[in-house]
Amino acid sequence: SGEEIKRIALEKLRLVDLEEDVLDLMPSELSGGMKKRVAIARAIATDPKLIIYDEPTSGLDPITSRTVDRLILQLRERTGTTAIVVTHDMMSAFTISDRLILLRKGEVVASGKPDDVINSPHPFVQEFIGDMKKLLSPQV
Template sequence: MIAIRGLVKSLDHRVVLNGVDLDVAKGETLVVIGRSCCGKSVLLKHVLGLMKPDAGTVTIFGKQLDQLDRAHLYELRMRCGVLFQGGALFDSLTVAENVGLGLSENTTKSKSEIADIVAERLEWVGLAGIGPRAPSDLSGGMRKRAALARAIAMDPEIVLYDEPTTGLDPITAEGINDLIVRLRERLKVTAIAVTHDMNSAFKIGDRIAMLHAGKIIFDGSVDQLRNSADPIVQQFIVGATTGPLEPL
């Protein structure tokens, strides 16, 4: 479903991605872990075609993004749901309007059909009845869950999660983890989640890849990650302050 080959990207004269190769099979959830600023969000933006590679290719649904015209790229994006790191909700719209935005802009569904879907997705994320509120009236965790409801409103085949649990209390975070697992199991979505929350990574990932210094330095199962002999991987997953990685 997703194939990334030799992806290179420099930003502000700094090489952020330096030859990234990754594959995600249909129905699989790949978790990409890595330190702050290592390029996780940049990687997701390439999967959506929101950023263009300096070199290398991104292929989703069997289509190489740089070979598509704008209309085809939009068509593919429509089949992807995204939970942006900051939520990216429109403050001028209600929560319900935010969640239903993709449906009202891109489908012929009626207002009442959209309202039903919106209510269902808000319930899934534990925000039943919150639809009429303004995003600015929500707590950080509620905003994140509202953004998640929007990401899954259009029954996407691919979902990209950028830090789905960061900043949430442990119980709410666990609820989001459960939801991500349920989406994988029931709806068979293919997903990439980027996170530095190791608890979440272990729960939601079929496979885990670690991005470090522009490259994938580990790609394997949760068990293989736990047993990795790589000192960088070990230091990251236990969060040790001593080791090859310096605190930022």
């Protein structure tokens, strides 16, 4: 029913830290971060066991990117949903991941816990992470 759909929509909007008034906005009226959160709310509407996020922080400023990272972590904690995140944002990857897989030309070059990956001796891993290693080391 229409009431049930609205109830679910409101519940999911609250889970992604958006207010009810978002329902009345057009997509062009939403900020980039709000659009990402609306997309996540839509993805969790059916209470999936698994969500695949494709570049969830792409195009966002650093502050909004970290907000999206926290949201992914909160949803995982609140709903028990497994998250697979495809990203080039290494800060995000190391912040939200329990396990990482780094691919190069379709081949796995490193996998494991974040600290295992960051300490991988593989030359591509070290090149890809680059200066991020200094920033990430205290976090892993």
